[in-house]
Amino acid sequence: MLRIRNLKCYYGRIRAINGVSLSVRSGELIALIGANGAGKSTLLQTICGLLPRWEGEIEFEKEPLQGLKPPAMVQRGISLVPEGRMLFPPLSVIDNLKLGAYLRYRKREHQGIFEDLERVLDLFPVLRERSRQAAGTLSGGEQQMLAIGRALMARPRLILLDEPSMGLAPFLVRLILDTLLQLKEEGITILLVEQNAQAALRIADRGYVLENGRIVLEGNAVDLLADQDVKRAYLGKDYREFCEGRA
Numbered sequence: 691m692l693r694i695r696n697l698k699c700y701y702g703r704i705r706a707i708n709g710v711s712l713s714v715r716s717g718e719l720i721a722l723i724g725a726n727g728a729g730k731s732t733l734l735q736t737i738c739g740l741l742p743r744w745e746g747e748i749e750f751e752k753e754p755l756q757g758l759k760p761p762a763m764v765q766r767g768i769s770l771v772p773e774g775r776m777l778f779p780p781l782s783v784i785d786n787l788k789l790g791a792y793l794r795y796r797k798r799e800h801q802g803i804f805e806d807l808e809r810v811l812d813l814f815p816v817l818r819e820r821s822r823q824a825a826g827t828l829s830g831g832e833q834q835m836l837a838i839g840r841a842l843m844a845r846p847r848l849i850l851l852d853e854p855s856m857g858l859a860p861f862l863v864r865l866i867l868d869t870l871l872q873l874k875e876e877g878i879t880i881l882l883v884e885q886n887a888q889a890a891l892r893i894a895d896r897g898y899v900l901e902n903g904r905i906v907l908e909g910n911a912v913d914l915l916a917d918q919d920v921k922r923a924y925l926g927k928d929y930r931e932f933c934e935g936r937a
Contacts, residue, residue: 697746708903721894723887729903730883769846775837779826790843810839831862887924
């Protein structure tokens with residue numbers, strides 16, 4: 691579905707991504723892990739058209755994405771859940787969700803939008819309870835649910851998520867990741883950027899490890915969880931206790 695070859699991305703003269711190649715097959719949940727500053731967010735922003743200066747090849751469903759702007763990416767079927775959620779705090783939950791379907795309103799897909807709105811509110815019942823509440827007054831976990839729901843309102847075939855567990859309590863992290871598994875079962879393809887490598891790899895099909903703008907490891911998620919270098923660098927000293935606690 692998504693294929694990236696020899697991608698190089700720039701901020702001015704600084705090269706933030708240096709020759710990355712990866713693929714995401716339809717129906718997969720792929721984890722992209724790495725330390726702060728490794729280039730994970732830059733990669734997602736480039737795919738979505740938010741970072742215009744790049745070299746290499748990005749193809750989505752065998753069509754090149756070179757030169758396309760963010761609205762065109764959404765029309766192609768790619769939605770981003772950005773780091774920090776980037777909601778519109780004064781607007782209500784419902785209005786934030788409707789903004790996710792902005793391009794569909796222009797096509798007068800009103801019935802489909804209503805159906806998808808109900809689907810999102812069923813997926814996250816707390817958002818239905820707070821539907822008229824300003825987004826800025828929600829808790830961090832509720833805001834993350836809203837950000838995911840807004841992305842779903844575009845009817846994406848591929849969702850890119852940037853650090854969805856950031857700042858959330860452990861039980862909310864589990865809720866969000868369980869939701870991603872449910873979306874995968876419904877046929878949505880997911881590329882998940884996460885610093886919580888343990889959690890990400892445990893729900894992923896495959897994973898990539900990004901360091902200093904380069905892919906240094908890739909493979910099945912189970913194999914990466916067992917890799918000694920990954921354990922040392924990304925899973926932390928409490929990895930064994932984490933696994934035993936989840937068994």
